[in-house]
Amino acid sequence: MDTLKKEKNSTSRRDFLKASTIATAAFMIVPRHVLGGPGFLAPSDRLIVAGVGVGGKGKSDIAMFAKSGKADIGFLCDVDTRRAADSVRDFPKAKFYKDWREMYDKEHKNFDAVSVSTPDHNHAVQAMAAMQLGKHVYVQKPLAHDIFEARALTAAAKKYNVVTQMGNQGASNNGPREMKEWYDAGLIGDVHTVYAWTDRPVWPQGIPWSANKAEIPAELDWDLWLGTAPFKDYVNKLVPFNWRGWWDYGTGALGDMGCHLLEAPFSVLNLKYATEVEASVGSVYVDEFKRGYFPDSCPPSSHVTLKFPKTNKTKGDVTVHWMDGGIQPERPEELGANEVFGDGGNGTLFIGTKGKMMASTYSANPRLLPLSKNEDIKVKEKFARVKGQADGHYAQWVEACIAGPGKNELSSPFEIAGPLTEALLMANLAIRGADIQRKDANGKTTYPGRYKKLLWDNDQMKVTNLDEVNQFVKREYRKGWTLGS
Template identity: 75%
Template sequence: MNENKKGASRRQFLKNGALAAAGFMIVPRHVLGRGYVAPSDKLLIASVGVGGKGASDIAGFYKGGKCEIAFLCDVDERRAAESVAKFPKAKYYKDWRELYDKEQKNFDAVSVSTPDHNHAIITYHAMQLGKHVYVQKPLTHDIYEARLLTEAAKQYKVVTQMGNQGASHDGTRIMAEWYDAGLIGHVHTVYTWTNRPVWPQGIQWPANKAEVPKTLDWDLWLGTAPYKDYIDKLVPFNWRGWWDYGTGALGDMGCHLLETPFRVLGIQYAKDVQASVGTVYVDEFKQGYFPESCPPSSHITLTFPKTSKTKSDVTLHWMDGGIQPERPEELGANEVFGDNGNGMLFIGTKGKMMAGTYSRNPQLLPTSRTKEVKVKQKYPRVVGQEEGHYTQWVEACIAGYGKIELSSPFEVAGPLTEALLMANLAIRANDVRKPKDNGKFSFPGRGIKLLWDNDNMKVTNFDEVNQFLKRDYRQGWNLKA
């Protein structure tokens, strides 16, 4: 080939390449493959559940300036009204299934902020479509669902994040650096506590049904849950106290308070759990038995196997309903233990450290040590901390699967959620009853330790509680179909 032909050939190649590149930039996003977002694009988000926490999630994503809220979906028009007014260009749906069916080519990612019982089905179907997902805490309602979503994130190669914003707070990284530096020795015991619930728990399901609000599609709200008549004030908040829909105080605050122990100590799956629960007064002769409702208070003890960051098993205590552990002797009488009813305390062989909600205000004990000790920064910080939790996910979605490290991807959030739900198994074991003679009952799940087979996802010494590992969905609502 002569030089002129070589030059012409090269020029044609470059011209063709330029045309191809230009064409590539305008190819519709749905042609580019599952989970792919063109680098020049803003992330297009479909949000399912857009009132209350859903509204603040949307605001968190949008504030970063790198996304568009493309679709809004909520079963309650009244609750959705604020978000609809703020994002008038976003198309509104009531049913997420219709949204997915009609618009799947027109969005890149899904935010899920519904009651707990519908998290898994909405999220899993989005992942099957190759959509990135952000899901409010707890990740799921059941242990089976948590394990399924954890595995699905790898299978479908989508960017995932759970909405426990404290995972992006500096405090959790500071405490990890203190621990790695050996400031408190080897941790063997952790206490976490909350003043939740701040909604009704330990009560009987009301006998009188109420009128369904005209703006609410009750059947869609129920979703996977068994059909029941609507009761007053269940929506938008009090569903948390009922096992059909919520996961109690553990589901509400556990992901915020246990994330730091998980990160600092490298713990994942517990090997056993036991629980004591508060009971409700009915009359002078008996205590309440309300198995449909979460208890008013509980104390859970989980045992986690030794990790590369611990010298022995770790005992983790969870307390709710306003119960707190004994104040450490190193803490001054007027110094606040945790913050505003919530907190965490690490007990090591050489010292102690504590923090509040979201691992805010981390302190070595005595607190005077906090200012005296200087440790080199080891872990990168998330810009914006709690607010940056949203931006981090948006930027990771734009970059593509595996390109940006996240604070709470499902590989982290899944095991964390399983631990909380395993604690709930121990709570529910207390309500398993069997008939005895003379019309009385026994409660064989009370006062025992549940032994956990993690590989097979089951309790090995009290089979009756395994019924709560995986719910039967209401007919017409299928997780994998």
Template identity: 70%
Template sequence: MEKQDNNTSRRDFVKAAAVATAGFMIVPRHVLGGKGYVAPSDKLLIAGVGVGGKGESDLTGFAKNPKAEIAFLCDVDDRRAAASVKRFPKAKYYKDWREMFDKERRHFDAVSVSTPDHNHAIVALAAMRRRKHVYVQKPLTHDIYEARVLTDAAKKYKVVTQMGNQGSSSDGSRSVMEWYAAGLIGEVHTVYCWTDRPVWPQGIPWPAAKAEVPKELDWDLWLGTAPYTDYVEKLVPFNWRGWWDYGTGAIGDMGCHMVDVPFKTLGLNYPSDVQCSVGSVYVDEFKRGYFPESCPPSSHVTMTFDSPSKQVGKPVQLHWMDGGIQPERPMELGPNEMFGDNGNGVLFIGTKGKMLCNAYGRNPRLLPLSRMDDVNVPETILRVPGQEEGHYTQWVDASIAGYGEMELSSDFSIAGPLTEALLVGNLALRAYDIRVPGANPNSFQYPGRYKKFLWDAKDMKITNFDLANQFVKREYRKGWKVKGL
């Protein structure tokens, strides 16, 4: 259990001092530091946890805001961290985020988390308990339970939060919401979201041969909350996404980008039921492989949302498709017109028409495309300057302004329920391949393959197939357990 930090933060002290002295002397900021000067009290000092790859691009995005300063870097792999260490030479570097938090807690204001999925929650919760604002890459968490914990923690600790689904700040996603509110396609009852992911191996057995751990990598720290296993080749830095112990598959990678648009447009919350089917991997000509450690190579997940909170009064069915599976092409779309973009898309089907957009809410259009000539809907939703890049600046500005002072595109009140809904889809995928313990090998062993799973969001459980509930909340590895997770 971490102790509460009762000491006044550096930033609050500077602000208090400034207020105290304001009656004696008021000096314009441009006189103090010239054009573009940002006072220390208005700087957001950021600590990055996971600073290679996407973590590097996140930090670069924050640093474009003159109010942000990258103060600390932390990564378990020196190879992955090298570019950020070079880009931010003044930032002190750590390998263990726990050490950084303990030693430097008074010297940073906010934390960016871009680790593999299985360590998102433990880092983010530790930061929030220290009253640090947090930016967490998508999906928000690995488990359903973790998503609920982080959503509640953001309110409890009153910190500014944002999930890294940058399309949530795009103009396109806002246009979709405005067109729908204007009634251009009537009442939506069906949504399709599809992606070409995975672009990493899935539906395969765990490698049999262990390998030597690279000297730059702290393997135990990389595993973190996950069960211990020997290091294997090609898991780090990217292919972990296809393994349930670390990643959340295609829906975890792209779902927060794709489903975010209908989720906010229709006012969706938690699904009431979920069902799925998955692509097969064959170990020989006739026998399907059984690889429960790995996400499936392709899937179709269908979720029902009973009581959307905004425009819709009837249930909405949302279809998630990955691995190259796509819905039937709309009749209103011409034979040479793009259906989504680069294997990704979102299709809304309403009582008065259809609407299509690409990943991240980009390039929204009504179907048939000739309807676009008559679109004249005023902008009623505030745009984010810089759109997807502005997603970073928005969080920096909101963190400086303070909790509750600014509206964000994907704070945890939005990102938490969205992530939970997607992870309910993963719950179905994992339950699909559950074998009944102790069953006769010749008997019916996979009851989950033929069920519609009923989801009780309040109690976070499947009510008609208890075997599935083991995936709602993981048991963290010994030494990594913390109160609340």
């Protein structure tokens, strides 16, 4: 692997590393695989975790692993020392790196597992490289940036026989398990339609890329932050959060919230791969009369419809509607005028042949409709609950890593998270397809992806009736970056 050259003449950089680095030999706990190889168990066994991306959500992720009482944070990696500062303070014995490739090269014998919490466009390369080293991985949602990556990570988890978990922590809540029990008991009949909606994005979308080149902060390695993405000059306010609204780095509101809101429909109905998708998107105006055309940016709102084939839990196809940007489905007639739909800004609604049920973000607070039905639900509990629910999502992965592959049940292993992520990314194909331009014989600009249903060949991983959109199924990495060895 390539490594970054050390920065020269940087007192602040030297002081930062001096404060945050210890020699590997100073570890009091030896990685479990060194003690006895894969599957070795000892009474004092603990998991040593390396964090890639340790600011923001990455900071809270590694803190939760440590809180499990069975994991030690041995290594920290972040391209931005400002964002990493809190984690360096909280884990003073952890060795710090800016480049995850250098950390993997030098330290892979000294840790057992990797937590990836970076922008979406770098998830796959960081997770794949870890799995190829035999490391267990925890990857923030969405699992990947494009469909090819999601499929590749799903296959790699099985090939390398490692323990995996995606960071959609609501999958460990009681809500999905309660709804599965209600559904299996026949309380709402056969589900044929699902709605999920969010008030996201809460970051800019549907805008042009800034023409104002900005000075790169001294603490940020911009080239390394870009990673697999095409090179662009640094612009203000993209980091640490607004990258979500740009296709080169993020996956829009679907990537941010879809893994939370659509996890329950997948687990309740055993959904897997969709067969067709269509979308309508909101637009913005650059002046009083002209709509903006900004294909590099996710739209400000969208409504996507996905069709899934019959499963062992349904009697026929299932139609799933996704809505973002504040768009919501029609309010169920069983819901009172002053009763909250979902949790207001977000929610999931199941429509069955005998009734309906809904839930809030992270599948929390599931309810039958009308709400009076919830006063006396008598359904036997048959699915084991996760201790700590959403917070327990982290300890569940830690304990599964320690136990070894195939020993413990997980809420969102890649075999489940992969197809879920693919569905969201397939929805994004339809959204991006709406912005594809062509010139007709008269030189007039047309949009062939609008007002069209995209048909999906799952085995070939391609859309069969609009070839231009297939460029987004597997994107081209910047030179020097590959998905695995």
